[in-house]
Amino acid sequence: MSEFLNFHYDVDGENFVSAGQASVELKKVLRRLGFPPETIRRLSIAMYEGEINMVIHAGGGAADVDIYEDKIVIRLIDHGPGIADIDLAMQEGYSTATDSVRSLGFGAGMGLPNMKRYTDEMRIDSTVGEGTTITMTVFITK
Amino acid sequence: MTVKEFADRFGLKPLSLPEPDREVQGGYCGDLLSWVMGRAGADAVWITIMSNVNTVAVASLSDVSCVVLAEGVTLEDGLIRTAEEKGVNVLTSDKPAFTLASEFGGAV
Ligand SMILES: Nc1ncnc2c1ncn2[C@@H]1O[C@H](COP(=O)(O)OP(=O)(O)O)[C@@H](O)[C@H]1O
Ligand SMILES: [Mg+2]
Numbered sequence: 001m002s003e004f005l006n007f008h009y010d011v012d013g014e015n016f017v018s019a020g021q022a023s024v025e026l027k028k029v030l031r032r033l034g035f036p037p038e039t040i041r042r043l044s045i046a047m048y049e050g051e052i053n054m055v056i057h058a059g060g061g062a063a064d065v066d067i068y069e070d071k072i073v074i075r076l077i078d079h080g081p082g083i084a085d086i087d088l089a090m091q092e093g094y095s096t097a098t099d100s101v102r103s104l105g106f107g108a109g110m111g112l113p114n115m116k117r118y119t120d121e122m123r124i125d126s127t128v129g130e131g132t133t134i135t136m137t138v139f140i141t142k
Numbered sequence: 143m144t145v146k147e148f149a150d151r152f153g154l155k156p157l158s159l160p161e162p163d164r165e166v167q168g169g170y171c172g173d174l175l176s177w178v179m180g181r182a183g184a185d186a187v188w189i190t191i192m193s194n195v196n197t198v199a200v201a202s203l204s205d206v207s208c209v210v211l212a213e214g215v216t217l218e219d220g221l222i223r224t225a226e227e228k229g230v231n232v233l234t235s236d237k238p239a240f241t242l243a244s245e246f247g248g249a250v
Contacts, residue, residue: 017195018195019196019199020195020196020199020203023199023203024199024202024203024228027202027203037184037205038184040205041184041203041204041205044203044204044205045179045203045204048179048199048200048203049176049179104194104196105173105174105175105192105194105196105197105200106174106175106176106196108174108175108176108177109176110174110176110177110179110180111176113180114176114179114180117180
């Protein structure tokens with residue numbers, strides 16, 4: 001399958017309150033394209049957790065979404081501090097979020113686990129001091 | 143049961159009701175947003191005291207049928223408009239989350 005649609009979103013690192021815009025846009029696009037509701041739900045949540053992480057941990061970044069007929073690939077790219085210990089970061093409950101972030105309901109240390117739970121494949125490439133790229137794939141089953 | 147019927151039956155006050163005919167199915171109680179996204183199913187009733195712009199976003203992306211704000215918590219006017227635009231039903235009650243959950247139990 002070589003035909004695909006690509007969407008690019010910039011995620012503003014300064015604006016924590018409006019974080020989620022890219023996820024909301026993606027949800028609209030997926031609805032318009034007629035994907036099943038549960039597929040949309042999984043992708044929307046995975047994208048939102050990734051977007052929030054870029055805002056609270058990495059000062060912003062960008063998201064590229066490739067929509068194929070049989071799969072959707074989300075790439076989240078940031079140039080933040082990177083993740084030193086990926087296994088630790090993947091553990092449920094592990095979080096370095098600040099108190100102000102927690103007071104808004106985030107920082108439960110469940111973001112990366114949720115991204116893994118709701119996608120079929122997830123890969124984290126991260127270099128301390130350079131940034132993080134997370135690639136998530138969801139396959140469309142007919 | 144639809145959200146409208148659910149609100150009437152349990153005496154919940156609608157703050158935003160753009161999708162009154164949505165079906166209610168199951169529920170989840172919690173204020174930590176990632177737990178809600180990980181655990182609440184589509185069409186669930188989400189009981190919380192967390193009321194900010196992220197609450198509305200999480201409700202929309204998680205596809206819950208409605209948010210029930212406990213303890214008399216409300217949404218500020220700007221957020222009510224956001225919820226209406228995003229198709230997010232938000233109800234409120236003066237009762238605590240525990241009381242609400244025990245009342246809803248079995249019904250949804
Ligand atoms: N894009 C990122 N850049 C740098 N660190 C990150 C990034 N995403 C996640 N992390 C690190 O991994 C930890 C766990 O992430 P997550 O499971 O989403 O929980 P939370 O965001 O609630 O802290 C974060 O607290 C942070 O230390
Ligand atoms: Mg997170």
